[in-house]
Amino acid sequence: MNPNQPSKEPLLKIENLKKHFTVKSGGYFKQRKKVIKAVDDVSFTIYKGETLGLVGESGCGKSTLGRNILRLQEPSDGKVYFKDSNILTFKNRELRKLRKQMQIIYQDPFSSLNPRFTIGQVIGEMYDIHGFAKGAEKENRVKEMLELVGLDPSRYTSFPHEFSGGQRQRVGIARALALNPEFIVADEPVSALDVSVQSQVLNLLMKLKEDLGLTMLFIAHGLNVVRHISDRVGVMYLGKIVELSETDNIFDSPAHPYTAALLSTVPEVDPMLKKERIILKGEVPSPASPPSGCTFRTRCPLATERCKVEVPGLTEIRPNHFVFCHYPLEAGQNLKEVIASRGSVTS
Numbered sequence: 001m002n003p004n005q006p007s008k009e010p011l012l013k014i015e016n017l018k019k020h021f022t023v024k025s026g027g028y029f030k031q032r033k034k035v036i037k038a039v040d041d042v043s044f045t046i047y048k049g050e051t052l053g054l055v056g057e058s059g060c061g062k063s064t065l066g067r068n069i070l071r072l073q074e075p076s077d078g079k080v081y082f083k084d085s086n087i088l089t090f091k092n093r094e095l096r097k098l099r100k101q102m103q104i105i106y107q108d109p110f111s112s113l114n115p116r117f118t119i120g121q122v123i124g125e126m127y128d129i130h131g132f133a134k135g136a137e138k139e140n141r142v143k144e145m146l147e148l149v150g151l152d153p154s155r156y157t158s159f160p161h162e163f164s165g166g167q168r169q170r171v172g173i174a175r176a177l178a179l180n181p182e183f184i185v186a187d188e189p190v191s192a193l194d195v196s197v198q199s200q201v202l203n204l205l206m207k208l209k210e211d212l213g214l215t216m217l218f219i220a221h222g223l224n225v226v227r228h229i230s231d232r233v234g235v236m237y238l239g240k241i242v243e244l245s246e247t248d249n250i251f252d253s254p255a256h257p258y259t260a261a262l263l264s265t266v267p268e269v270d271p272m273l274k275k276e277r278i279i280l281k282g283e284v285p286s287p288a289s290p291p292s293g294c295t296f297r298t299r300c301p302l303a304t305e306r307c308k309v310e311v312p313g314l315t316e317i318r319p320n321h322f323v324f325c326h327y328p329l330e331a332g333q334n335l336k337e338v339i340a341s342r343g344s345v346t347s
Contacts, residue, residue: 008047009047009048010045010046010047010048010081011046011047011048011082011083011182011183011215012045012046012069012080012081012082012183012215012217013045013046013079013080013081014042014043014044014045014046014069014078014079014080014081015043015078015079015080015081016041016042016043016077016078016079017039017041017042017043017065017068017069017075017077017078017079017080018037018039018040018041018042018075018076018077018078019037019038019039019061019064019065019068019073019075019076020035020036020037020038020040020076021035021036021038022034022035022036023035023036023288025288034288034289035288036287036288037238037239037287037290038061038064038239038287039061039064039065039068039075039239040061040238040239040240041078041240042065042078042239042240042241043314044234044241044244046183046215046217047215048182048215049213049214049215050215050216050231050232051209051214051215051216051217051218051229051230051231052216052217052218052230052231052232052233052234053218053219053220053225053226053227053229053230053232053233053234053247054066054217054218054219054220054226054233054234054236054241055219055220055221055222055223055225055226055233055234055235055236055262056221056235056236056237057221057237057284058221059284059287060236060237060238060239060284061236061238061239061287062219062236063107063187063188063219065236066104066185066187066217066219067104067185067187068080069102069185069217070102070103070104070185071087071088071090071095071098072104075088082098082101082102082183096130099130099179100130100179100180100181101179101181101182101183102181102182102183102184102185103176103177103179103181103183103184103185104176104184104185104186104187105169105172105173105176105184105185105186105187105189106172106187106189107187107188107189107191107192108192109165109166109168109169109171109172109192109193110160110165110168110192112172113160113168113171113172114160115159115160115161117159117160118156118157118158118159119142119146119151119155119156119157119158119159119160119163119171120139120142120156120157122160122171122175123142123145123146123171123174123175123178124138124139124141124142126175126178126179127141127142127178127179130179132178132179139156141178142156142178143156145174145175145177145178146171146174148174148177148208149170149171149173149174149177149204149208150170150204151167151170151171151174164197165192165193165194165197166193166194166197166200166201169189169190169192169193169201170201170204172189173189173201173204173205173208177208177212180212181214182214182215183214183215183216183217184214184215184216184217185216185217185219186205186216186217186218186219187219188219188220188221189201189205189218190202190220190225191220191221191225198225202225202228202229205218205229206228206229209229218230222262222265222266223235223250223251223262223263223266224266224267226247227247227251230247231246231247232244232245232246232247233245233246233247233250235250235256235258235259235262237258237284237295237296238284238285238287238290238295238296239287239290239295240295240324241314241322241324242256242258242259242296242323242324242325243255243256243258243259243322243323243324243325244314244321244322244323245318245320245321245322246320246321249318249320249321250263251263253321253329253331253332253333254329254335255317255318255321255323255325255328255329255330256296256323256324256325256328256329257296257300257301257302257325257327257329257335258280258296258299258300260278260329260335261278261279261280261335264276264277264278264335265277276336278301278335278336280299280300280301281299281301282298282299284299285298291308292308292309293306293307293308293309293310293311294307294308294310294311294312294324294325294326296325301335301339302327302338302339302342304326304327306326307326310326312324312325312326315328318331
């Protein structure tokens with residue numbers, strides 16, 4: 001087996017994970033409690049050495065899911081297995097050891113770095129917390145990390161405000177990798193960067209994944225960002241993963257109407273090729289009061305009465321291709337053509 005290819009050995013297994021928030025609504029005298037199902041009964045596996053891309057609109061729960069997996073937030077229910085151990089049962093000492101193996105790259109390279117710390121202190125703090133290195137050894141390790149992410153080690157004593165956005169994100173990546181973790185959650189790591197810089201950071205992450213054998217959950221807002229970095233892609237909508245498969249399957253034969261609509265907004269590489277955009281009707285419902293049945297039905301051009309009353313399950317419609325839908329598209333089917341054949345109209 002090629003050591004740079006993902007194995008079929010599970011590194012992380014998520015089972016029925018939920019994160020529910022209780023919020024108060026209404027006036028002072030008539031306050032009501034509502035439950036927001038930010039992550040709603042999500043299950044999937046991440047294999048050793050793979051990058052799983054996770055995409056969806058803002059507020060769909062993808063960042064909450066990543067933080068719950070790392071226990072930066074505590075899930076409401078479910079299980080998270082890391083190397084066969086349910087880490088949701090870990091106490092302080094076990095959790096401290098886990099931090100060495102699981103790390104996060106934050107979305108905002110500006111607010112995630114302490115402005116009063118030098119870059120050396122930002123990265124070196126990881127060694128201080130976990131007792132990995134001190135003095136000259138720590139300084140050498142920090143400089144090695146800076147070089148690893150393409151930064152000049154001599155800038156060890158510089159402060160975050162002296163770096164560009166892309167350079168700051170490289171510092172954030174170096175900090176996440178300082179303890180040589182096996183698993184990384186990259187939480188929209190390029191969304192706050194200029195388009196011209198995004199590809200540089202993506203290329204760096206792909207190289208580090210290959211060189212270090214990393215396993216990664218790569219969270220992004222759009223499908224175009226995850227296409228070249230991900231081995232598989234999951235699509236989230238209102239707290240649920242509605243489609244999950246190999247990257248080529250998602251882009252070539254999307255099965256969920258929501259995925260097909262998202263793909264219609266991805267620009268073609270060839271500007272001469274025109275793509276007909278699928279515009280979904282309405283707004284994303286509030287997670288505090290989601291629709292009955294299928295949560296996507298209020299915007300879905302294929303929805304029927306069945307979708308109002310029956311919640312679909314995550315079904316394997318083709319080998320390694322899972323979809324949360326009563327009426328998944330068949331391989332090669334075009335959503336626009338299916339809409340036309342059923343007499344449905346998008347607005």
